[in-house]
Amino acid sequence: MRSLSTKLVLAFLLTSLAGAVLAAIFVRQFVNAQFDAFVVTQQRDFFIGRVIDYYAANGSLKEINSWMRDRTAHRPPDDQHTNGIPPRDDPLTISFGLADPAGRVIIPTAGYKAGDTLPPAALAAGTPISSSGGQIIGVALTPAAAAIRDPAQERYLASTDAALAIAAAATAGIALALGVLVARLITRPLHELTAAARQIASGDLGHQVVVRSRDELGDLATQFNHMSADLAHANQLRRQMTADIAHDLRTPLTVISGYLESLRDQVLKPTPERFSVLYDETQILQRLVDDLHTLSLADAGELPIQRRPTEPSQILAHVTETYGHAAEQAGVSLVMRESGPLPEANVDYERISRSLGNLVSNALRYTPAGGQICLSADERDGNLLLSVADTGSGIAAEHLPNIFERFYRADAARQQETGGSGLGLAIVRSIIEAHGGAVRVESTIGKGTTFTVSLPL
Numbered sequence: 001m002r003s004l005s006t007k008l009v010l011a012f013l014l015t016s017l018a019g020a021v022l023a024a025i026f027v028r029q030f031v032n033a034q035f036d037a038f039v040v041t042q043q044r045d046f047f048i049g050r051v052i053d054y055y056a057a058n059g060s061l062k063e064i065n066s067w068m069r070d071r072t073a074h075r076p077p078d079d080q081h082t083n084g085i086p087p088r089d090d091p092l093t094i095s096f097g098l099a100d101p102a103g104r105v106i107i108p109t110a111g112y113k114a115g116d117t118l119p120p121a122a123l124a125a126g127t128p129i130s131s132s133g134g135q136i137i138g139v140a141l142t143p144a145a146a147a148i149r150d151p152a153q154e155r156y157l158a159s160t161d162a163a164l165a166i167a168a169a170a171t172a173g174i175a176l177a178l179g180v181l182v183a184r185l186i187t188r189p190l191h192e193l194t195a196a197a198r199q200i201a202s203g204d205l206g207h208q209v210v211v212r213s214r215d216e217l218g219d220l221a222t223q224f225n226h227m228s229a230d231l232a233h234a235n236q237l238r239r240q241m242t243a244d245i246a247h248d249l250r251t252p253l254t255v256i257s258g259y260l261e262s263l264r265d266q267v268l269k270p271t272p273e274r275f276s277v278l279y280d281e282t283q284i285l286q287r288l289v290d291d292l293h294t295l296s297l298a299d300a301g302e303l304p305i306q307r308r309p310t311e312p313s314q315i316l317a318h319v320t321e322t323y324g325h326a327a328e329q330a331g332v333s334l335v336m337r338e339s340g341p342l343p344e345a346n347v348d349y350e351r352i353s354r355s356l357g358n359l360v361s362n363a364l365r366y367t368p369a370g371g372q373i374c375l376s377a378d379e380r381d382g383n384l385l386l387s388v389a390d391t392g393s394g395i396a397a398e399h400l401p402n403i404f405e406r407f408y409r410a411d412a413a414r415q416q417e418t419g420g421s422g423l424g425l426a427i428v429r430s431i432i433e434a435h436g437g438a439v440r441v442e443s444t445i446g447k448g449t450t451f452t453v454s455l456p457l
Helices: 004-058 064-072 120-125 151-201 216-264 272-299 312-330 349-366 397-402 424-434
Strands: 097-099 105-107 127-130 136-141 308-310 333-338 345-347 372-380 383-390 438-444 448-456
Touching (some): 004 127, 004 136, 064 105, 105 136, 216 272, 272 424, 349 372
């Protein structure tokens, strides 16, 4: 299998050779045609000059046929044949014909004998011959045959052909050199990308390549670097998620295992309080499994959405009532605010309520006693905006781009009681995006955080 470099070099070489050969053929045909036309014109002028000289010396064109044959045959003229005409050195290699002004052939040419009368078209195609006094004395007839070249003319055309061949060879050499150069410029980044792909396949997911240009290959290298960075980030998140799942499973399982072991060994007595602890831990495990199942459905695009016309105030009232007791116990004011009558939204009531509930639950963890959590609804640009704003501790700017990632916690503590499972915000985003909407967050340290859900109406 030929390499891409070889194919590029061959493509350059063959294209250049084809162009050079075609150009050489065209130039050769053009030069030969022009040269032959020049020879014909030159010899016709010489023939006409002989006719004029003969007429000037003899006053007529009688006997010019035999005289011209003697001159063409290069016979040394004697006193009988010179007729006082100065000799010309240029030999005629073309048999031109001659007719008088009336069209009667004097010197025969192809297709016409002496004494024949030319048709008007043939006479009009000839070249008129004028005497020194301006009188038309005859018409020169050029044969249709190509010019007969002498050895010197043939050598000239041969040298032209040689020059064209040298030019074609030089073009091929230049094309070969340029092909090699361009092939290297094109294939070098491709070789680097191939090597980088092998590095990624071997496990070095963050491997980067050098961007050497701003063309399509440069764009390819840039996108490759973005892809490798995303792969490395995704792999890091996968490892972190695995560790987080193991941690979130280990804590309740440890509690359950410890209690069951103590109950089995009769170290502890089975009391309703201890069974309640076991039940709470199993509920934690159940919520974690349910959350993971919801996210897996969202990833596969199979999260069921049961849409029905729903009033925004109904969603806010349900969430406020559900979390009102928890807010009261935490000493936080949970209020609901609407900006007037709003149109119904075609949404999944249960899932949107759960999304807002996750946001309220998250706000309760970070809002101190005496703080406030406000649920509001508004309409803007054909979208329903549902907001959850708190006066809690806020989220640092460096954490904002990642808070919707799974198992991501802005706080450094890993205690489940304060940090949650780390799946709540990821579930919120999945549910909202399944509705064709979006969720965004704004936060200021020490002032609070606002989550805004946008749903198309």
